[in-house]
Amino acid sequence: KNQVEQSPQSLIILEGKNCTLQCNYTVSPFSNLRWYKQDTGRGPVSLTIMTFSENTKSNGRYTATLDADTKQSSLHITASQLSDSASYICVVQTTGGYNKLIFGAGTRLAVHP
Amino acid sequence: KAGVTQTPRYLIKTRGQQVTLSCSPISGHRSVSWYQQTPGQGLQFLFEYFSETQRNKGNFPGRFSGRQFSNSRSEMNVSTLELGDSALYLCASSLDPRSSYEQYFGPGTRLTVT
Numbered sequence A: 001k002n003q004v005e006q007s008p009q010s011l012i013i014l015e016g017k018n019c020t021l022q023c024n025y026t027v028s029p030f031s032n033l034r035w036y037k038q039d040t041g042r043g044p045v046s047l048t049i050m051t052f053s054e055n056t057k058s059n060g061r062y063t064a065t066l067d068a069d070t071k072q073s074s075l076h077i078t079a080s081q082l083s084d085s086a087s088y089i090c091v092v093q094t095t096g097g098y099n100k101l102i103f104g105a106g107t108r109l110a111v112h113p
Numbered sequence B: 001k002a003g004v005t006q007t008p009r010y011l012i013k014t015r016g017q018q019v020t021l022s023c024s025p026i027s028g029h030r031s032v033s034w035y036q037q038t039p040g041q042g043l044q045f046l047f048e049y050f051s052e053t054q055r056n057k058g059n060f061p062g063r064f065s066g067r068q069f070s071n072s073r074s075e076m077n078v079s080t081l082e083l084g085d086s087a088l089y090l091c092a093s094s095l096d097p098r099s100s101y102e103q104y105f106g107p108g109t110r111l112t113v114t
Helices: none
Strands: A003-007 A010-014 A019-026 A030-038 A045-051 A056-059 A062-067 A072-077 A086-094 A100-103 A107-112 B005-007 B010-013 B019-024 B031-038 B042-050 B053-057 B064-068 B074-078 B087-094 B109-113
Touching (some): A003 A086, A003 A100, A010 A019, A030 A072, A100 B042, B053 B064
Antiparallel strands (some): A030 A045, A056 A062, A086 A100, B031 B042
């Protein structure tokens, strides 16, 4: 069964600190892995998209890694800001059909001053 | 370039009623997907339309239906509303969902069923 699992479920950090969010998937066939940021009550916004051959991708203070062998990905946030408080959703796209996106449950991050 | 727009943003309906939500994709995007998001279930795929054809459907009852018009605008309809249908309904558009094209989400429609 295609699944995407994220950990931790929630996280609280202090402003300025770094953090890493995890994503494990059992999706086959694999097309790409995406990380989205979703502010409360808003639509998700894409942070990165990585295909099978990409190990690392950065978007400002966000750096995503992908290990296709172990089927794991991480999202590292550097020097966190209050505006980073949001849910971060890991999504894996399979090639098994049109627009087959498998969503993780998300990690809720709270950055405190 | 304008983003994905959804109307209305907020909606309150009573059990048993029906509702229609609208989504206008980014100009040039032919694929529109709909998702339901609830605190307990997270994001769940409803269906996807490309060039007015439904190409993919999630595991939702027949009360949930949709369509896409020739200008790529899409509507989603829910009939005989139940309390459990209360959720944030998100629409997303992309150029071509068969590859790694970016998918852009709208702000969502918050539906409350009382």
